[in-house]
Ligand code: G3H
Ligand code: 13P
Ligand code: NA
């Protein structure tokens with residue numbers, strides 16, 4: 001059934017596991033996730049960005065997710081708006097039947113410029129008030145996603161021309177997180193602990209800790225009843241990159257977040273782990289490989305079936321690694 005994020009993450013917190021939240025845009029991605037969740041008996045968070053809603057078309061996306069609900073009635077499924085840039089986006093998602101929304105007020109409505117604390121509190125509080133009246137959960141965000149390796153935040157910082165940020169400027173501050181949660185009542189909070197979106201997270205193989213794991217523990221202690229969310233949590237596996245390169249793709253050398261580090265973050269209080277890039281890599285590699293190996297085939301199912309299988313394998317691995325398997 002369709003459930004709220006709060007229900008799924010409360011259970012995860014009580015039982016000490018993490019739930020991967022996978023981005024979806026089309027039928028094949030939804031099938032891959034549900035097959036993986038069904039095989040491992042895991043709770044499901046399907047999340048759609050504004051770009052996903054635009055790509056698929058609102059009604060198609062809604063009906064695809066309704067197809068998942070009807071086909072897997074035994075699994076709890078959350079339909080979550082990823083990175084809503086304004087209350088208006090979140091309200092339209094609620095009207096459309098989403099059971100959870102992210103109000104990313106860490107950025108202005110352009111989705112690029114960092115906002116100030118008061119703006120973030122105001123928009124997040126407004127969304128919480130409306131969403132909770134409808135039984136919908138809310139995720140907020142506080143802090144600046146970016147790599148601790150370079151000190152470069154993802155957002156255009158506006159403080160001079162992209163100067164490197166200090167560790168403290170980038171990471172979520174535990175005392176501020178407490179003030180934010182007290183003022184807004186969000187159910188979940190995305191925190192900055194050294195992750196960034198996309199395939200290019202780190203330029204060399206990890207030696208030691210790449211994330212600020214201590215900070216996770218400190219934030220969790222400050223806001224124990226708010227579920228912590230890790231964005232930019234793809235591990236960008238070298239084997240998936242290699243398949244893409246082997247069949248003509250052009251990826252620069254890159255490294256992601258080691259799965260063991262995510263497991264440590266879960267131990268310290270992270271409950272929702274956002275993954276998109278790894279799924280993109282898996283599907284693209286499988287499609288490239290099939291097209292190269294079977295050049296005479298032109299039925300899309302020929303390459304989409306292995307693409308689903310490759311994505312499903314990543315989803316199953318994450319359900320198992322995060323302890324969500326067996327928890328549905
Ligand atoms: O946070 C971004 C997600 O990876 C979704 O990406 O906006 O290209 O759909 P998108
Ligand atoms: P990745 O790009 O690391 O997969 O992160 C996805 C994400 O955070 C979506 O909100
Ligand atoms: Na941010």
Ligand code: ZN
Pocket residue numbers: 083197231232274
């Ligand atoms: Zn994100």
